[in-house]
Amino acid sequence: MADVAVIGGGAAGAAAFGELLARFEGGTVHWIVGQHAPGRGVAYGTSDNQHLLNVRAASMGVFQEHAEDFLQHASRQLGQVKGTDFLPRRLFGDFIQAQVGARIDAARRAGRSFRIHPESAREIISRGEGGYAIRVGADRWLEVGDVVLAVGALAQRPLRTVSTTALAGGAYELDPWRLDRHPHAPRRVVVIGTGLTAVDTLLSAAIRWPHAELVAVSRHGLLPFNHAALPLAPYAQQEALNQALLASDGAAAMFRLVRRALNEAGDTDWRSIIDGMRPINAQLWQRLTHARRRQFLRHARWIWEAARHRMAPATGEAIYQLQEEGRLQVLAARVLDVDGSAPLQVSLRERATQLVSVLEADLVIQATGLDTAVAYGANELLSQLLRDGLATADPLQLGVLAQADGQLVDADGRPQRGLYAIGSLLRGNLWECTAMPEIRAAAHRLAVHLSPAAVVARESAGEQP
Numbered sequence: 001m002a003d004v005a006v007i008g009g010g011a012a013g014a015a016a017f018g019e020l021l022a023r024f025e026g027g028t029v030h031w032i033v034g035q036h037a038p039g040r041g042v043a044y045g046t047s048d049n050q051h052l053l054n055v056r057a058a059s060m061g062v063f064q065e066h067a068e069d070f071l072q073h074a075s076r077q078l079g080q081v082k083g084t085d086f087l088p089r090r091l092f093g094d095f096i097q098a099q100v101g102a103r104i105d106a107a108r109r110a111g112r113s114f115r116i117h118p119e120s121a122r123e124i125i126s127r128g129e130g131g132y133a134i135r136v137g138a139d140r141w142l143e144v145g146d147v148v149l150a151v152g153a154l155a156q157r158p159l160r161t162v163s164t165t166a167l168a169g170g171a172y173e174l175d176p177w178r179l180d181r182h183p184h185a186p187r188r189v190v191v192i193g194t195g196l197t198a199v200d201t202l203l204s205a206a207i208r209w210p211h212a213e214l215v216a217v218s219r220h221g222l223l224p225f226n227h228a229a230l231p232l233a234p235y236a237q238q239e240a241l242n243q244a245l246l247a248s249d250g251a252a253a254m255f256r257l258v259r260r261a262l263n264e265a266g267d268t269d270w271r272s273i274i275d276g277m278r279p280i281n282a283q284l285w286q287r288l289t290h291a292r293r294r295q296f297l298r299h300a301r302w303i304w305e306a307a308r309h310r311m312a313p314a315t316g317e318a319i320y321q322l323q324e325e326g327r328l329q330v331l332a333a334r335v336l337d338v339d340g341s342a343p344l345q346v347s348l349r350e351r352a353t354q355l356v357s358v359l360e361a362d363l364v365i366q367a368t369g370l371d372t373a374v375a376y377g378a379n380e381l382l383s384q385l386l387r388d389g390l391a392t393a394d395p396l397q398l399g400v401l402a403q404a405d406g407q408l409v410d411a412d413g414r415p416q417r418g419l420y421a422i423g424s425l426l427r428g429n430l431w432e433c434t435a436m437p438e439i440r441a442a443a444h445r446l447a448v449h450l451s452p453a454a455v456v457a458r459e460s461a462g463e464q465p
């Protein structure tokens with residue numbers, strides 16, 4: 001049996017590696033993790049206890065079948081916690097590492113072969129029917145049968161409106177998790193973006209620089225909505241609504257159905273209806289034509305994201321308190337350009353009035369969310385896969401083209417045998433594939449699909465592996 005490699009050291013890579021360790025027999029399971037502490041990735045690498053999970057503790061997990069659940073783990077560290085709590089993300093990072101550690105111990109006891117590579121994968125070459133060669137680090141090559149890409153979203157690129165002078169001056173920060181790079185307290189911080197990452201950035205900035213004035217700006221100036229403090233009762237008509245949505249034609253019809261349900265729901269909380277759609281969101285997305293998807297991204301994404309990806313109640317409270325104290329201002333405006341050096345000049349066109357104004361800022365932090373535009377990003381490996389025709393960029397810049405099982409589609413539109421992706425690279429295919437509940441289900445399905453018994457069954461049925 002050939003080897004298999006998982007590329008990417010974040011939570012999705014950890015889930016795929018652990019699932020494979022539990023069932024992949026014969027070949028070696030390689031995990032190519034890059035330079036960071038494996039398992040945590042961007043989301044769970046934070047050490048700030050104010051950065052909370054936006055999913056209740058009871059729904060967080062790394063593997064489909066787990067020996068210990070996150071609640072037990074968290075209780076040992078924090079004392080009594082409830083499944084309905086929104087806990088610090090740092091704790092979940094610890095949990096991922098402990099869970100992967102347990103799988104590694106079990107694999108050792110079972111005599112399974114695995115290797116963890118603390119370097120990046122730099123190149124993948126197809127061996128035709130015989131799998132792939134992966135260049136790891138400077139010049140080491142691994143020969144494997146299957147590859148799972150779990151490389152997460154791309155590092156942020158500066159907005160087109162930011163001048164080279166502004167970028168060169170050091171006061172424009174592209175990594176919202178690296179406030180520690182700015183030792184001097186700024187008088188005014190402008191955060192571009194008002195999503196969940198922007199919210200965490202604002203909370204960190206407020207603690208770090210207690211006298212700084214904070215401004216968050218996005219086109220609609222809409223912060224994520226809050227989660228309810230306690231789980232909500234399900235919507236009694238959810239099943240009927242979901243069936244109607246699946247039978248509907250296009251985004252406008254879907255929105256009409258959701259709006260009607262929201263109007264007719266009586267005492268049911270609107271958040272319950274949005275959450276109840278979660279099991280069918282990928283199917284709904286897949287039913288939209290290219291034009292409808294584009295329409296959704298242009299006109300509805302902002303409100304959908306704010307309603308679907310909500311803040312933990314404590315996070316919301318902390319943000320509203322900053323607003324009430326006058327320390328935080330949230331603006332609905334378009335950033336026209338960022339120029340200058342110390343301070344930076346941020347030109348804005350206010351949405352309501354269309355008036356243009358200039359804000360001075362000692363620090364501007366870009367927190368515009370997931371970047372999945374692989375054709376323009378600076379991920380060396382993804383650029384090489386696109387160049388060599390092993391992968392194709394999604395036309396709406398939502399990762400790469402793939403089949404339903406995550407198998408990549410090559411430049412000629414054919415499934416790329418043995419080359420799979422999970423996580424945000426599959427946004428174009430699945431839309432809903434970035435949170436742990438979806439990631440762990442995808443990692444499990446993929447590991448089962450790649451396990452020897454499933455491969456033999458497919459081959460004897462004459463199917464493509």
Ligand SMILES: Cc1cc2nc3c(=O)[nH]c(=O)nc-3n(C[C@H](O)[C@H](O)[C@H](O)COP(=O)(O)OP(=O)(O)OC[C@H]3O[C@@H](n4cnc5c(N)ncnc54)[C@H](O)[C@@H]3O)c2cc1C
Pocket residue numbers: 007008009010011012013014032033034036040041042043044052053054055119120121122150151152153196197379381422423424434435436437439
């Ligand atoms: C701020 C934030 C908060 C979130 N909160 C939650 C939450 O509360 N609950 C929830 O369910 N989900 C949450 N999510 C969603 C989250 O994205 C997923 O849960 C998960 O962390 C995604 O992990 P990933 O491995 O796909 O990506 P990443 O965390 O981006 O990890 C990918 C890793 O791959 C590495 N890599 C890239 N290229 C290579 C290469 N060539 N070779 C080797 N390594 C490579 C990168 O350096 C990175 O370490 C949150 C996301 C963010 C950004």
